[in-house]
Amino acid sequence: MVPLSQVSLIFACGTALFSDGYVNSVIGTVVTILQRKFGSSVITTNEHTTLNSIGFAGTIVGMITFGYLTDKFGRKFGMMSATGIIILFSFLSACSQGVHGSTHGLLIALIVFRFFLGIGIGAEYPCGSVAASEQSEEEQIAKYSQNRWLALATSEFEFRIVHMQPSYPILDTMIDFGFVIGSFVPLVLWWIFGDKHLNAVWRGTLGFGIIPSSVVFIWRLRMREPKRYREDGMKHAVIPYGLVIRRYWSSLAAISIVCLFASTILNSVEPAGVSFAAVLGWNTVINLFDMPGTILGAFAVDYLGPKKTLCWGLGIQGVVGFILAGTYPMLKNHVAGFAIMYGVFLSLGEFGPGNCTIILAAKTGPTAIRGHYYGIAAAVGKVGALVGTQALLSLIISILFVHPLSTDGMIEEDKAFREYLIENGYDVSKMGLQDEESDSVSSIKEYKEKEDFVTA
Numbered sequence: 001m002v003p004l005s006q007v008s009l010i011f012a013c014g015t016a017l018f019s020d021g022y023v024n025s026v027i028g029t030v031v032t033i034l035q036r037k038f039g040s041s042v043i044t045t046n047e048h049t050t051l052n053s054i055g056f057a058g059t060i061v062g063m064i065t066f067g068y069l070t071d072k073f074g075r076k077f078g079m080m081s082a083t084g085i086i087i088l089f090s091f092l093s094a095c096s097q098g099v100h101g102s103t104h105g106l107l108i109a110l111i112v113f114r115f116f117l118g119i120g121i122g123a124e125y126p127c128g129s130v131a132a133s134e135q136s137e138e139e140q141i142a143k144y145s146q147n148r149w150l151a152l153a154t155s156e157f158e159f160r161i162v163h164m165q166p167s168y169p170i171l172d173t174m175i176d177f178g179f180v181i182g183s184f185v186p187l188v189l190w191w192i193f194g195d196k197h198l199n200a201v202w203r204g205t206l207g208f209g210i211i212p213s214s215v216v217f218i219w220r221l222r223m224r225e226p227k228r229y230r231e232d233g234m235k236h237a238v239i240p241y242g243l244v245i246r247r248y249w250s251s252l253a254a255i256s257i258v259c260l261f262a263s264t265i266l267n268s269v270e271p272a273g274v275s276f277a278a279v280l281g282w283n284t285v286i287n288l289f290d291m292p293g294t295i296l297g298a299f300a301v302d303y304l305g306p307k308k309t310l311c312w313g314l315g316i317q318g319v320v321g322f323i324l325a326g327t328y329p330m331l332k333n334h335v336a337g338f339a340i341m342y343g344v345f346l347s348l349g350e351f352g353p354g355n356c357t358i359i360l361a362a363k364t365g366p367t368a369i370r371g372h373y374y375g376i377a378a379a380v381g382k383v384g385a386l387v388g389t390q391a392l393l394s395l396i397i398s399i400l401f402v403h404p405l406s407t408d409g410m411i412e413e414d415k416a417f418r419e420y421l422i423e424n425g426y427d428v429s430k431m432g433l434q435d436e437e438s439d440s441v442s443s444i445k446e447y448k449e450k451e452d453f454v455t456a
Contacts (some may be wrong), residue, residue, distance in 0.1 A: 019083075019216060021178020022185075023090055023209040024121055025287075027055060027114065029186045030202045037198040038103055047107050054111050058118020059125075060379045066123035067375020070130060071239070071368065075229055076220070078127030078371070083217045085120030087210055089113050094207035126375035133362035133370075134226035137410050178212075180291070183284035230433045232367040232414040237430035240421065244369050247420060252373055254401035255361050258310070258353075258394050259381030282339050289343025293350035306356040306363075307404045313352010314395040320345050353394065357381070360402060363410050366417035368431065 031051050035043045062082070070078030093113040098105020186205045193200045225233075301309045324331075324341050331338040357377075365373035406412065421428050 018178040018181075019086060019209055019212040022182045022212065023086060023117060023206075024055065024059075025179045025182035026186065026205050026209070028052060029183070030205055033186070033198050033202040033205075034107075036195075037202075042103055043107070047111075050111055051107070051114065055114045055118035055121065056382060058115040058120075059122035060382055062119035062122020063125050063375040063379040063382070064122075065119070065375075067126040067371040067373075069123075070127045070371035071233065072235060074233075074235060075127060075131035075134070075225055076223055078123060079131060079220055079223075080217070082120050082123035082127050083213050083220065085123065086117060086213045087217060089117035089120060090206060090209040090213065093117060094203045094210075122378075125378045126371040129358055130362055130370045130374050131226055131229075133359070134228040134367065134410065137408055138227060179287040180284060183287050187281060187284065225433065228367045228410060228414065232418070232431055233433065234368040234431055235433060237368075237428075239369060240424075240426050243421060243424055243426065244372075247417070248365055248369070248373065250401075251364050251403065252376060254397060255357075255364060255373075256377045256380040257397050258402060259357050259361065259377050278335075282335055286339050286343050286346070289347045290350050290354075293347030294354050297351035297355035300351070301355055301359065305404050306359045307398065307402050310352050310356035310360070310402070311395055311398050313348055313350075313354075313356070314392070314398065317345060317348035317352060318392040318395065320348055359405065363405055364403070364413075366414050367410065368414075368417065 031043070031048055035048070066078050066082065069081075093110060096106055096109040096113060098107075098109065185208050186201060189201045189204045193204075224230075229235075297309060297313065304312070320341075324345055327341070328338075331341060361374045361377040362370065418428055418431070
C-alpha cells in the first residue's frame, strides 16, 4: 500500500493547480457579470478581450521565468513564490476600484492585477508539476502507481474557448476540479445576492480564490526539496546549456509540438432567451464532464503507458470532434445537446492529452533542467492554444516522435545525463545539494570517482 504521507507530498506539490484552475476560469464569468452590471457599451470589446487574455500573457511569462528559477533556486522556493503571488493578486483583484468610482479605472486595475496573477498561475506549472513528478518516483511510491498519482495531482496544456465562459486552459484532475468549482461559486453567489447586488457576486467570486491558495501555502511550508532535486539539481552548478541543447533539443521539440497540436479551439453557444443562471448552470455541467475522463485516464496511464494513453485519447477524441463538427448546425440552438456532446469531447481530451502531456513533459528531461524543459513545453502549448491547431496532428507527432516512458524513468535519465556530462568534460561535483542535504553525498562521490577514472 502506498504511504498516505508520501501521496500527500505529491498532492501538496500539485494541488495548487486547483486554485489555478479556479482563478483562471472565473474571469470569463466575471466579465459577463461586469457587462451585465455596466452594459456592453461601457465594457468595450477591446477591454473585454484584454480582460480575458491578459492573464494568459502573464501565464507564459510565469512559465518561462519560473522554469529557470525552480531549477536554480529550488522547487520549494518556486512553489511558495507562485502560491504567494496568487494569494496577493487574487485579493487585489477582488478589491479592484477605479479613482472616484471610475469604471474605466476599475477595468484598468483588474487588467493589471490579472497579468500578475497570470504570472503566479504560470509559475505553478514548472514548479508544482515538476516537484510532483519528482515526488512520484520516491521509493515509497509503488512502481505500478507512479504516473497515476501524478496525473491525479496535476495538469496539462490543452485549451478551449467557450462563449459561456470565454477563455481558460483545460488542465487535469486538480485543475478540472477547480473549473467545476469556478463555475459553481458564481452561481451560488448569484443565488444569494441576485441581480441587484452584482458587485458582491463578482468580487466574492474573485476573492474566493484566496482560500484554496492559502491552504496550499500552509501545506507547503514544511515541505523539503524532492530527493531527485537534492541529488541531481544544479542549484550550485553552472547549467551547461550547450550540452543540454545538444542532448535534449529533439525530445523537447517533440513534446512541445504535441502540446501545441493538442490544443483545441471551439466556440459554444448561448441561445437567445437563456437566463444568466442557466448559462452558469450549463457551464458547470460542461466542466463536470472533465472529471470522469481525467480520473479514468489516471488509472489507465500506469497500464498502457503515457504514450499509448495519449495516442488512444487523441484518436478517439478526433473521431468525436468530427461528429461534433458535423452535427453542429443541428446542435447550435440546443444548449443541452451541445453541452453533452462537447462534454464527451472534453472528457476524452482529459483521458489522453490531459493526463499524459504533463507526465511526458515532466519526466522526459533530467532533474537539472526539468523546470526549463517543462516551462518551455507548457508555454508552447499555451501559444498553440491561442493560435488554434488540430488534435489529430498531435496524434501523428505522438506516434512518430514521442518516446515511451519506463518505470523510474527519471532516475535512469538522471544517471544517463550525469554520464553524458562526464564524457563531455563537465565537472559534476557541484550537482545536488551536498552542502545542504546529506543524503546526496554518496551519489555525488560515486559520480566524482567515475569522472576521475574517465579523466585518468
